[in-house]
Amino acid sequence: MSPPETLVDKLDSPWLGVVLGVAAVLGMLTVNVLFLVWLERKVSAWIQRRMGPTEVGPFGLFQTLADMLKLLSKQLITPRHVDKPLYHLAPLVVFVPVVAAASLFPFSAGLVLQDLDIGLVLVFAFGGLAFVGIFMAGWGSNNKYALLGAMRSVAQNISYEIPLILASLSVVLMSGTMNLAKITALQSERGYWFIVLQPVAAVIYFIAALAETNRAPFDIPEAESELVAGFHTEYSGMRFALFFFAEYSNVFIVSMVATVLFLGGWSGPLLPGPVWFFLKVYALVGLTMWVRWTFPRLRFDQLMSFCWVVLTPLAILNLLITAFVARLV
Amino acid sequence: MDPNYAPYVSVLACSIFVLGLGAVILILNYMLGPRRPTREKGIPYESGDEPHSKPRQRFSVKFYMTAILFLVFDLEVVFIYPWASKYSDWLKDDAFAGIAFGGMMVFVAVLTLGLVYEWKRGAMEWE
Numbered sequence: 247m248s249p250p251e252t253l254v255d256k257l258d259s260p261w262l263g264v265v266l267g268v269a270a271v272l273g274m275l276t277v278n279v280l281f282l283v284w285l286e287r288k289v290s291a292w293i294q295r296r297m298g299p300t301e302v303g304p305f306g307l308f309q310t311l312a313d314m315l316k317l318l319s320k321q322l323i324t325p326r327h328v329d330k331p332l333y334h335l336a337p338l339v340v341f342v343p344v345v346a347a348a349s350l351f352p353f354s355a356g357l358v359l360q361d362l363d364i365g366l367v368l369v370f371a372f373g374g375l376a377f378v379g380i381f382m383a384g385w386g387s388n389n390k391y392a393l394l395g396a397m398r399s400v401a402q403n404i405s406y407e408i409p410l411i412l413a414s415l416s417v418v419l420m421s422g423t424m425n426l427a428k429i430t431a432l433q434s435e436r437g438y439w440f441i442v443l444q445p446v447a448a449v450i451y452f453i454a455a456l457a458e459t460n461r462a463p464f465d466i467p468e469a470e471s472e473l474v475a476g477f478h479t480e481y482s483g484m485r486f487a488l489f490f491f492a493e494y495s496n497v498f499i500v501s502m503v504a505t506v507l508f509l510g511g512w513s514g515p516l517l518p519g520p521v522w523f524f525l526k527v528y529a530l531v532g533l534t535m536w537v538r539w540t541f542p543r544l545r546f547d548q549l550m551s552f553c554w555v556v557l558t559p560l561a562i563l564n565l566l567i568t569a570f571v572a573r574l575v
Numbered sequence: 576m577d578p579n580y581a582p583y584v585s586v587l588a589c590s591i592f593v594l595g596l597g598a599v600i601l602i603l604n605y606m607l608g609p610r611r612p613t614r615e616k617g618i619p620y621e622s623g624d625e626p627h628s629k630p631r632q633r634f635s636v637k638f639y640m641t642a643i644l645f646l647v648f649d650l651e652v653v654f655i656y657p658w659a660s661k662y663s664d665w666l667k668d669d670a671f672a673g674i675a676f677g678g679m680m681v682f683v684a685v686l687t688l689g690l691v692y693e694w695k696r697g698a699m700e701w702e
């Protein structure tokens with residue numbers, strides 16, 4: 247069987263294909279992140295009965311673009327006594343895996359930059375790489391709050407990684423593949439979304455994803471009232487912007503994974519694939535924002551025990567029940 | 576080169592390209608931004624106070640416990656990945672279906688036992 251045709255195959259030169267494809271993915275991600283930050287501010291404003299950004303462009307739409315340009319012209323402050331290699335590399339180590347992970351998703355039938363059989367594993371692996379960057383930032387910064395923030399962040403992220411992956415694996419169990427495009431195709435083939443058969447896994451995934459992206463009610467790593475800004479306290483200008491970019495991209499990526507695994511990816515009637523894909527992703531992103539601005543922050547001990555005592559056993563149980571039922575049917 | 580590696584090389588190329596781009600962004604910022612370091616900008620940020628102790632202090636052993644716990648379960652997940660993706664194929668083979676299911680049951684049971692042990696020993700209580 248020949249491998250499915252990807253964007254790279256369509257162009258004559260594979261390297262040009264990769265570069266153009268990455269540029270496209272990066273552009274897509276940048277536009278979405280700029281829009282997401284604006285959306286987040288508008289949603290929070292709406293929930294708190296404020297106006298949110300209004301000045302730059304219609305409805306303040308270009309506010310984040312202006313913010314980005316402002317950050318680009320800011321001084322890059324390097325505090326004294328930082329661990330230089332770690333401090334300088336950290337923003338890049340957080341930034342790169344996020345974009346690499348985003349390049350693995352099928353936005354529509356055939357519209358995929360890298361169609362890999364282990365797509366799902368790679369997405370999680372790139373996610374794991376970002377934790378290294380977070381800890382580099384926290385340790386390298388020579389700042390108490392940064393170190394504490396990084397500790398909490400990494401402890402939380404690695405803990406919630408387990409239920410996150412276990413929940414996704416129950417979908418893999420049902421589809422028999424880790425190829426993101428094939429999982430999507432399977433759902434449109436069978437005519438139902440996996441959330442129908444895996445509601446528990448979907449809920450576990452969603453909760454764990456909230457924690458993975460450090461969003462309220464799990465935003466302890468950057469609890470402003472306790473830790474200034476968490477691990478990126480000492481970063482200014484574009485270095486900070488790279489962290490911020492990675493953070494919002496992560497929200498987008500976990501929503502994309504959920505869309506592919508549970509909501510049928512690009513499949514849907516009438517509208518073209520990418521429209522469905524982004525509609526579903528934005529529905530999930532909207533849900534995370536709603537949650538963020540509604541619930542208060544958890545305590546750290548509650549957070550950790552909730553993961554290990556409730557979510558992880560539940561995810562394991564769900565996986566085994568899935569295996570058991572699959573055997574019966 | 577083995578053609579099977581081609582997609583992974585493409586992922587690597589993609590990562591390197593993005594790394595370069597990120598570096599360019601930072602260099603651009605370095606060239607565009609002002610450079611006026613002062614003593615105050617150089618000290619660790621603690622909401623305006625002078626830092627009164629070293630930042631790298633002892634931290635709770637619980638973080639270490641969490642990391643160990645994570646390693647155990649992450650390895651578990653590494654074993655479940657291939658099992659999960661082959662399981663539906665194995666089920667078609669009547670002779671092997673029982674082993675495919677039972678084997679994983681035993682494997683997970685042992686790990687769950689470990690989790691219960693950790694829990695009873697208080698590894699998940701943070702106070």
